[in-house]
Amino acid sequence: MRGSGILAVESDAGQGLPVESSPAHGTVRTRDGATSMMVSTRGRYALRLMIDIAKQGEGGALVAMRQAAEREGLSVKYLEQLGGALVRAGVLKSMRGVSGGYMLARPADEITVGDILRATEGSSAPVACVEDAKTCDRSGQCAARDFWVGLNEAIESYADGVALSDLARKA
Numbered sequence: 001m002r003g004s005g006i007l008a009v010e011s012d013a014g015q016g017l018p019v020e021s022s023p024a025h026g027t028v029r030t031r032d033g034a035t036s037m038m039v040s041t042r043g044r045y046a047l048r049l050m051i052d053i054a055k056q057g058e059g060g061a062l063v064a065m066r067q068a069a070e071r072e073g074l075s076v077k078y079l080e081q082l083g084g085a086l087v088r089a090g091v092l093k094s095m096r097g098v099s100g101g102y103m104l105a106r107p108a109d110e111i112t113v114g115d116i117l118r119a120t121e122g123s124s125a126p127v128a129c130v131e132d133a134k135t136c137d138r139s140g141q142c143a144a145r146d147f148w149v150g151l152n153e154a155i156e157s158y159a160d161g162v163a164l165s166d167l168a169r170k171a
Helices: 041-056 065-072 076-088 113-121 143-160 164-170
Strands: 019-022 027-030 035-037 092-095 101-104
Touching (some): 041 076, 041 101, 041 113, 041 164, 065 076, 065 101, 076 113
Antiparallel strands (some): 019 027
16 A cells, blocks of 8 residues: 555544545645645554564563564564565564564664664655755755755754653553
8 A cells, every 4th residue: 555645534623624644654645735644554663563663572582473463463464564674764673483573683772762763654855855956946945945945954963862661662
């Protein structure tokens, strides 16, 4: 479903405007063109999974995806998909076999929420021109673009400032 641009009828701040969801970009676009930033289920579940693995895998123990799914009340198949993305991003390691499972690829205090969200959500850019100025003919003279760039930097700075270990301690 990623990047499918699913049309969903949701409420936009009580306005009842239909919206188009784009899970690949973490945004929702209403028919009138407005966007709102959202972290998809993919990002939220990946963060829950990583917190679970950080807690359960202390001391280097492997965590079975089935057990993590049971503890978190989530689908094993969905978590396995997320696990693959997190392995490719270098924040998880997987071991196959009867006694296999997952473990953090680095210490929890070296993995940030930003690492996890980028692995599963992609960019946090609130508008397309932040990622690629060529997407907008006006980006060179647009006074608002500086705001969007600053907002994106603030989001990334905050997400990169929260370590997985901080969240695992609170859980």
